[in-house]
Amino acid sequence: MALSFFSGVRFVPIISTIVYIFVGILCFFVWPFVQSGIFTLGNLVTASGYAGTFIFGFLERALIPFGLHHVFYIPFWQTALGGTATIDGVVVAGAQNIFFAELASPNTVRFSVDACRFMTGKYSFMMAGLPAAAYAMYKCARPENKKVVAGLLFSAGLTSFLTGITEPIEFTFLFIAPGLFVLHCGLAGLSFLLCHLLNICIGTTFSCGLIDFTLYGLLQGPTKTNWPMMLVLFVIYAIGYYLIFSFLIKKFNIMTPGREENSTNIKLYTKEDLKNKNNTKSELILEGVGGVDNLVDIDACATRLRLTVVDESLVNEELLKESGSKGLIKKGKGIQIIYGPQVTVIKSDFEEYVEKVSQ
Numbered sequence: 001m002a003l004s005f006f007s008g009v010r011f012v013p014i015i016s017t018i019v020y021i022f023v024g025i026l027c028f029f030v031w032p033f034v035q036s037g038i039f040t041l042g043n044l045v046t047a048s049g050y051a052g053t054f055i056f057g058f059l060e061r062a063l064i065p066f067g068l069h070h071v072f073y074i075p076f077w078q079t080a081l082g083g084t085a086t087i088d089g090v091v092v093a094g095a096q097n098i099f100f101a102e103l104a105s106p107n108t109v110r111f112s113v114d115a116c117r118f119m120t121g122k123y124s125f126m127m128a129g130l131p132a133a134a135y136a137m138y139k140c141a142r143p144e145n146k147k148v149v150a151g152l153l154f155s156a157g158l159t160s161f162l163t164g165i166t167e168p169i170e171f172t173f174l175f176i177a178p179g180l181f182v183l184h185c186g187l188a189g190l191s192f193l194l195c196h197l198l199n200i201c202i203g204t205t206f207s208c209g210l211i212d213f214t215l216y217g218l219l220q221g222p223t224k225t226n227w228p229m230m231l232v233l234f235v236i237y238a239i240g241y242y243l244i245f246s247f248l249i250k251k252f253n254i255m256t257p258g259r260e261e262n263s264t265n266i267k268l269y270t271k272e273d274l275k276n277k278n279n280t281k282s283e284l285i286l287e288g289v290g291g292v293d294n295l296v297d298i299d300a301c302a303t304r305l306r307l308t309v310v311d312e313s314l315v316n317e318e319l320l321k322e323s324g325s326k327g328l329i330k331k332g333k334g335i336q337i338i339y340g341p342q343v344t345v346i347k348s349d350f351e352e353y354v355e356k357v358s359q
Contacts, residue, residue: 042081050193057121057192061185064167065174065271076118083114095119099203103216111201111224120200120230121192122208123217125241126164128234129187131157132241134169140249141258148266149258156268164207168268175269177254180245191237198229281346282353284323289335290314292358296333300347304329304336 045052056076063069076082082095085102092101098115102108134157141149156168173181202208202217202225217227249256257266289295289309297308309315312335317328320337329336339346 039081042075045076046081046083050196053117053121053196054189054193056118056189058185058189060192061170061188062182064170065181073118082118083112085112085115096203099201099216103203103220108224111203111220113196113199113201116201116203117192117196119204119208120195120202121188122164122204123202123213123230124191124195124233124237125184125188126166126208127161127210127213129191129237129241130160130166130169130184132238133184133245134160136242136245136249137172137256137258140246140256142261145258145266152257152266152268160209162209163211164204164209166207167271171271171273172257172269175273176256177252180248180254183244183248187237187241191233194233195230198226198233200226200229200233202227202230281323282350284319285337285346285350286354286357288316288319288323290316292354295354298347298351298354300343301336303340303343304338305343305347305350307335307337309333309335 045056048055056073060069060073063072076094077096078094080093082093083098084091084093085098086092087098087101088105088107090101092098095115095118098112099119102111102115134153138146138149138153160166160169170181170184173184202213202220204212204216206212213227213230217225217230220227222228248254249259253259257268260266285305286292286295289307290311291314294310294314295307296310299306310333312330312333315328315330315335320328323337325337325339327338329338
């Protein structure tokens, strides 16, 4: 093994145990500040009116890759952070709790806009926007791949429309072009804001697909929900997502499913694929520099991954390009792979990957 820093691998569990005892003690003192920050953000959203509604919608989507969106929205749905209301003489706290209390009350004339502002905004992008984005990806696929892509994207779009389960499409954005996902988060925030402005009040149980739209929108009548205005948003979001995503995919040649040349593995991506993406990049880097036994040292500067190798002739520049490299500089046994400002993250992932495959 050429990498000297792996000699202490056997001590990692012992060191980790000792270190995390102190991390646990530190968290006891640090967590109250983190918790205070979460409540401060929640209070900001609640107190900021329409701007707060946009922030809520944006963050609710943006936190999905980290699995923290539940931590963010549940306090609004289930605690006083989402508001309080007196319904039939009973004080109810939490946006979702208020909606269901109003749903059960025979005295409800109109559902609470202040409560539904934390729920209704999902419908337009889950039932119209993302299915339209799926159609845009289909239209942008190569002709020879459209048959395979059609099945994948139709299923994903239909699932989003019927049930509000959006992960196959959203994680595909994250995997192939994170910028598309950021744009989607912005459009989601805008959807929450528009529903708030238009006084559309449709609650939800878990996610906002046709099933919930029928139960808590159509069947409750337009007086309580103002659901006809949601149909207008459906049209706007369907057209908007299709045109925007079609334009960006073609403009920047984004490799959405079916656009790759000679692709033999056309698929939508999952959270697990996203987790493994960094390992794939690290795998390409390691193979490109000749494997573990050819690697002596790992370092980085502001934009370059700096490696020392045993035999520089084993370095494969084409594989390194596949890993996202923007260039390669060789200086004897030292090589510099140019990645840009994200190189620190690449270095950290690469070190972890090399350590894992070396055990």
